[in-house]
Amino acid sequence: MPDNLALARLDLAIANRIVSVEGIIDAFGHVSMRHPSRPDRYLISRSRSPELVEAADILEYTLDSEPVKPLPKGIRGYGELVIHGEIYKARPDVNAVAHHHGMAFLPFCNSGEELVPLYHMGAQIGPKVPFWDSRDEFGDTNLLVLKPEEGRSLARALGRHWLVLMRRHGATVAARNLTELVFRTIYSYRNAELQLTTRTLGHPLSPLTPGEQRLAWERNLEPRPQARAWEYWSIRLRKAGQYPAGPKTRAKPAARRRAAKTRTARGKRR
Amino acid sequence: MPDNLALARLDLAIANRIVSVEGIIDAFGHVSMRHPSRPDRYLISRSRSPELVEAADILEYTLDSEPVKPLPKGIRGYGELVIHGEIYKARPDVNAVAHHHGMAFLPFCNSGEELVPLYHMGAQIGPKVPFWDSRDEFGDTNLLVLKPEEGRSLARALGRHWLVLMRRHGATVAARNLTELVFRTIYSYRNAELQLTTRTLGHPLSPLTPGEQRLAWERNLEPRPQARAWEYWSIRLRKAGQYPAGPKTRAKPAARRRAAKTRTARGKRR
């Protein structure tokens, strides 16, 4: 299905740029998705900042994080590919992954303070946010997740959750599809910002109850709020002059809408 | 009066976009106004982010939050319409309502710390800002205000005030007209930002006296400051390339000015 793959690459470029323009990813960090028709592969940009990614930059990798085709001369892949590959291996329900060092997350990554859901959109952090510390298994490193065993260790820490904080490093977010990934990356970040600000008031935090967290989480993932948020972020991207160049099929709105439906449906089926 | 209605829809699109571009509403939240000639109806966009709303997106609802005409195929309304409908029912003096999750309000919504007026523009929070907690009457929910009884409960909590904080959710602002709504939404937000910052200094807060609050509130609602602020925000919107597309009558500045007068006068008469 070449059309689907071309649209997936464009969508992935859009997702890369949204989380950058909305202020979460800077020069470093990366966003991937599982291949739309080959679940044993994933798609991710060549090594460049997510804000700059074009559809043409998207490469295919096996779940062992080996490139499916040899990379063209002069092209390099990201160093931390195993974050993505090992999570896709361990979690068949995950179809999209983002790794970032967002400045509102890092105080939690550094201090070890637990993230808790403080408003209904913050329910997207999930019922629990585990921590991973490279020091526990690997001692002094450059903090990056470079070796397969480091990736597997991180995937184990993520477990069946959707967000894992990495001590002195950053965060990794997982989702059933690309739309949910962008949604969860942004709203987990807003909740972190909120927790930072609320803490300055000095009162005890009032987190959502487990029941509220679950109900709000489910509501947020319904098609209407998902579509509304995606429209909002992608139009903002376009207005900011940051929309990626795309395949010719973009010119056929009907095909595009069908593909978008597929994208949402794919997530829903799982 | 088709012209008045067309202008009202354009003004409502402008108001939606101002509170978004000024940083208070993101993908979610909504802004409505009472129908200019049918007080038993209100106007509000179809379900989309306020920053994107066009005059053509504005739909008419009864105060029971039923669409006056069946929605076109593929068009959905907002989920939380009853916030608007139930407040318009309970408060004949209210002609415009905004609901948002602004990040500077949420720490108060979470912690329950009372908002107090800290400078003359902050007088726009009103003499008192009540709280509403969905948990009190409805237990664990997804936090949204979806059912008529939830909307009525929120309207009761608002009472005769102009702003109500919703625990672990956001805020709802009421006003006599659209200009005042934008004004109050923005300046109540600035006061919340100020309270957050002032609290970090660790001194006791020095709120306005009740007399100062009342006198500053009245002054702020006079035609001159209202017109000055609306001019400021709407020109900023235009300069940011975010002005909505509008009806042809926009091309007649004289008619536009008359309508603006009507808009202010309408607020004043009540």
Added chain:
Amino acid sequence: MPDNLALARLDLAIANRIVSVEGIIDAFGHVSMRHPSRPDRYLISRSRSPELVEAADILEYTLDSEPVKPLPKGIRGYGELVIHGEIYKARPDVNAVAHHHGMAFLPFCNSGEELVPLYHMGAQIGPKVPFWDSRDEFGDTNLLVLKPEEGRSLARALGRHWLVLMRRHGATVAARNLTELVFRTIYSYRNAELQLTTRTLGHPLSPLTPGEQRLAWERNLEPRPQARAWEYWSIRLRKAGQYPAGPKTRAKPAARRRAAKTRTARGKRR
């Protein structure tokens, strides 16, 4: 000297816009200068937000804050003109005044915490920053400075200083000329931001010694740093597409440069 007056009006529009675009003044606040050749008059915009002021909006007032010519139909002046008029009366060495409600100043206006100079640019707050509280002499008001006696009271509080904080309201900045006014408005604001941030660390503040404050103040007001900062802010204004429309004389760079020299020299003579 009609040319000088035309240039003064353009410069004043630029100054109004710089302090807005740099984030200090929003819809409200105002910036004035003494008339370039009639020290018994001052120039200030008609009532509109400083970010929008054009040279054509600048009106002339006597020091009693009476318009020199009747205002055109439909044009209104600012409400708080006496802030400017009474300071120009009381301080012949002051030739430019700004009044604002900048969000980094307001925590000090509310709490009464003293502003102290924390870095060399912060020396521009002056050796001491007095407070004025409308409540002391006038009891409950709408906080605005509307009556001549209120303006005189504020001018007395300013005394021989260059910045006065107004409790629960904002700040008024004075300077020898327009360039210095913009400079002092911006760098006193940066010092307030710095004091807010430094305070969160919980250490005692390390202010400049009186000698350091005086030496840094004098250095900052030398022609080179003044010209460098004015070039920076005015080019930023132009790049942001916010430069005011001006008189035709702007097209003559040589004349413009001479006028700029006059402007600086004028300040220096005092």
Added chain:
Amino acid sequence: MPDNLALARLDLAIANRIVSVEGIIDAFGHVSMRHPSRPDRYLISRSRSPELVEAADILEYTLDSEPVKPLPKGIRGYGELVIHGEIYKARPDVNAVAHHHGMAFLPFCNSGEELVPLYHMGAQIGPKVPFWDSRDEFGDTNLLVLKPEEGRSLARALGRHWLVLMRRHGATVAARNLTELVFRTIYSYRNAELQLTTRTLGHPLSPLTPGEQRLAWERNLEPRPQARAWEYWSIRLRKAGQYPAGPKTRAKPAARRRAAKTRTARGKRR
């Protein structure tokens, strides 16, 4: 090598603008590099704000901070040149220097709180960040580093480190080449922002171990992350419409790439 010098001037203008547009340098501050073929000289702009610097503004100085050619009429150099000259003299391994008053650094400069590396990118502050206080040797001054002995004193405080905090003033950053300078200026700043935010949570900080700091530092300086970050910041500069005008050689991408390689290689050799 006129081409190399022309490219160096363009690169230096780009570096000046990047650190400004990324929010670290405002009207004041300056960025220099050692002459590409004459290590006894350095390049720095005439006195103007770094955000405005063009390649044509770059002047040559001896390490005694004397201009190699008399400055053109009306052109002035920066006041604090000795910061650059004295560091180049004392540190043959340093080929680029930035001096700034970034608002996230100043709370540390004021309070004397030690900067510590809190995430892998923050490793770029180096193993230790020394302080310099002009008061220690020179008593009350205007805080600026104007005299050769003041520059030498600062260079001694920097010692063999790469960043020195200047009490009540700002910071000076050193690097082996221009790319590293921009990288270190930006990521040391992000680490300062992070330390400020983390401190508000009230937990003990969890800095990198010395081993982690060293390993992350080395990794960050490898060609791939250095090239990726430079691409990111320079494309952002271009998209923001802030790219400097440059020499004609910019039109030859191949030559440009070769020069970039030289630039990186130069740093690597040391």
